[in-house]
Amino acid sequence: MGPRHRAAHHSRDWRLARRSLASWQNRLAVETKGAEHVENGFRVDINQILTHVEQSQVMSIFFPILGKSLLIDLRHDAEEGPYVTLAPMAASVEDRLNEFGELRPHFGKPENMLAVPWVWRVGGLKDSGVLAILMRRMDETGSREAGRTCEECYVTLLQAERDQQLAIVKGDGFRTIWERK
Secondary structure (H helix, E strand, O other): OOHHHHHHHHHHHHHHHHHHHHHHHHHHHHHHHOOEEEEOOEEEEHHHHHHHHHHOOEEEEEEOOOOEEEEEEOOOOOOOOOEEEEEEOOOOHHHHHHHHHHHOOOOOOOOOOEEEEOOOOOOHHHHOOHHHHHHHHHHHOOOHHHHHHHHHHHHHHHHHHHHHHHHHHHOOOOOOOOOOO
16 A cells, blocks of 8 residues: 555545544434433433432542543632532542531531432533533622633543544544554
8 A cells, every 4th residue: 555545545544533422422422412311331311310410519530531520519608619620530429528627627427418420522511501501600609710610621521522622633642453454
């Protein structure tokens, strides 16, 4: 195979991979809008997640594919506002609860925490209404800083997802199962 043929072949593979990736993203976008969704054999009720996000004070929405967690602690008082950050995934819920206690000693270790594994695309946070609920709840605390931080975390997660998708398409950091002969 000559250099021109290889370049054309590589270009075609790249277009096919991008088209496949776009198709996968569109499928997930549609799936996150339904009330019920089956992911990896598990039935997930988006409305139930929205209800819990509406009611919980302390949350960890973690992204197993990205290895990151969006940490939200809406407890606040006159001295300290809500807390929002991105962190690496914790080994367990108990570790995360202890971490919240250490990060915010003024409030102590939370009695409970909502832990949501987010297995959809990051944009699904916005599409499903989860991000809007979080932003409204932060706004209700009177903290504009927490809302800005949440938006920044969302943008960072979107970029991490894009970077990972590009790495998958390019093969950076991944091994192929099959090799072309």
